[in-house]
Amino acid sequence: MTYWRVPFDANDIEISKGIVYILDDRCKGCGYCIEYCPKHMLQFSKKFNKKGYHPPVAKNPDDCVNCHYCEIICPEFAIYSAEAEEDK
Amino acid sequence: MPEPSKKISKSPVHPLDDLLRTDRIPHIWCSGCGTGTAFSSCLTAIKASGLELDNVVMISGIGCSGRAAGYVKLDSYHTTHGRAIPFATGMKLANPKLNVIVFSGDGDLFAIGGNHFIHAARRNVDLTVICVNNLNYGMTGGQVAATTPFQAKTSTTTTGNPEAPFNLPLLAYASGATYIARWTILHTRDLTNSIIEALNKKGFSFIEVLSPCPVNYGRRNKEKSLDTLKLYQEKGIIKNNANPADTDIDFEKGIILGKFIDIERATCIENYDKTCRLV
Ligand SMILES: Cc1ncc(C[n+]2csc(CCOP(=O)(O)OP(=O)(O)O)c2C)c(N)n1
Ligand code: SF4
Numbered sequence A: 001m002t003y004w005r006v007p008f009d010a011n012d013i014e015i016s017k018g019i020v021y022i023l024d025d026r027c028k029g030c031g032y033c034i035e036y037c038p039k040h041m042l043q044f045s046k047k048f049n050k051k052g053y054h055p056p057v058a059k060n061p062d063d064c065v066n067c068h069y070c071e072i073i074c075p076e077f078a079i080y081s082a083e084a085e086e087d088k
Numbered sequence B: 001m002p003e004p005s006k007k008i009s010k011s012p013v014h015p016l017d018d019l020l021r022t023d024r025i026p027h028i029w030c031s032g033c034g035t036g037t038a039f040s041s042c043l044t045a046i047k048a049s050g051l052e053l054d055n056v057v058m059i060s061g062i063g064c065s066g067r068a069a070g071y072v073k074l075d076s077y078h079t080t081h082g083r084a085i086p087f088a089t090g091m092k093l094a095n096p097k098l099n100v101i102v103f104s105g106d107g108d109l110f111a112i113g114g115n116h117f118i119h120a121a122r123r124n125v126d127l128t129v130i131c132v133n134n135l136n137y138g139m140t141g142g143q144v145a146a147t148t149p150f151q152a153k154t155s156t157t158t159t160g161n162p163e164a165p166f167n168l169p170l171l172a173y174a175s176g177a178t179y180i181a182r183w184t185i186l187h188t189r190d191l192t193n194s195i196i197e198a199l200n201k202k203g204f205s206f207i208e209v210l211s212p213c214p215v216n217y218g219r220r221n222k223e224k225s226l227d228t229l230k231l232y233q234e235k236g237i238i239k240n241n242a243n244p245a246d247t248d249i250d251f252e253k254g255i256i257l258g259k260f261i262d263i264e265r266a267t268c269i270e271n272y273d274k275t276c277r278l279v
């Protein structure tokens, strides 16, 4: 993360960790999740789903901060995030 | 390309699946259509509102956005074109404990259904009206609507719309609505918060959601769906409590978003009981 000013408490803040789940066959390839993921961790996959779209895939799954933005911008109920339980 | 993580491949269940008729998903909305996002935000709000789900109903009219009532796993009603508000009014008056949501399009609510809208607002019927405003009649081939911006191209205004559009928050305010907000599908969290507030507010609430229709409106105005979202990002100006007279849609000037009105006024049922149910 780049800051224009490093917050004083940057080292104390615990960044949440998430896992992103993708329901391939619901996706219609609009790219909203890819464009607006703040961690830029999604990209179109090479595979085709049942409807012939390329669903997204996580290129760096460990980067997910569980912000849910992909989940709430997706028009298709095709992607969501959940809290990663282990290794806090 | 890196392989997807193993965790992703186990069959996942979307957190809104319990409110969706999943046998009908994928829905009919085109790739990049904003209606799905507005609908998803509405379902999230219903869940977060704390309302008893058995008392929540969704009514839609006709149009692409009007299909929403067919996807929600709650009591719902897909009415005739323009008549979502009269059906909803009847439902609320017959069973006042219901929390009635109208989810429909700009054409349905403000062209054929415009008169119903102004009178329900005037009477302050306790409804939450969510309008997916995609600036045209999506379902029937992208005809000009009462909300199409001046000079925008549609299938029936091929050289540009010669008319001025409605300013919906101003129309709602002048008619008597007690809660008025406008967001875009990009401002999803604000939109969800507004729907939660509206659901828990008594009286006529109106929320306008600007939403891309890439297939009809977008194509004719050289906007891919991501371009429309960029436009919302660049031209959106959040100004809570803005005067509804200033909220006309003009993409050159900027589009004012926010919660504009949140006032109290006796509802239709309260006034009726006070006047006609004298004991
Ligand atoms: C009585 C009647 N008149 C006309 C129509 C044709 N019609 C169907 S949908 C529609 C407009 C829908 O526009 P809007 O409400 O903006 O929905 P959108 O498809 O854009 O989401 C019209 C005119 C109809 N179904 N019934
Ligand atoms: S939850 Fe946030 S960080 Fe994780 S994939 Fe979705 S948008 Fe990206």
Ligand code: SF4
Pocket: A026, A027, A028, A029, A030, A031, A032, A033, A034, A055, A056, A073, A074, A075, A076, A077, A078, A079
């Ligand atoms: S936002 Fe949804 S439909 Fe669009 S590309 Fe992402 S997963 Fe697919």
Ligand code: SF4
Pocket: B028, B029, B030, B032, B033, B034, B035, B064, B065, B134, B138, B139, B212, B213, B214, B215, B216, B217
């Ligand atoms: S025609 Fe427009 S409004 Fe209708 S589903 Fe397609 S993109 Fe959405």
Ligand SMILES: [Mg+2]
Pocket: B063, B105, B106, B107, B132, B133, B134, B135, B136, B137, B138, B145
């Ligand atoms: Mg429309």
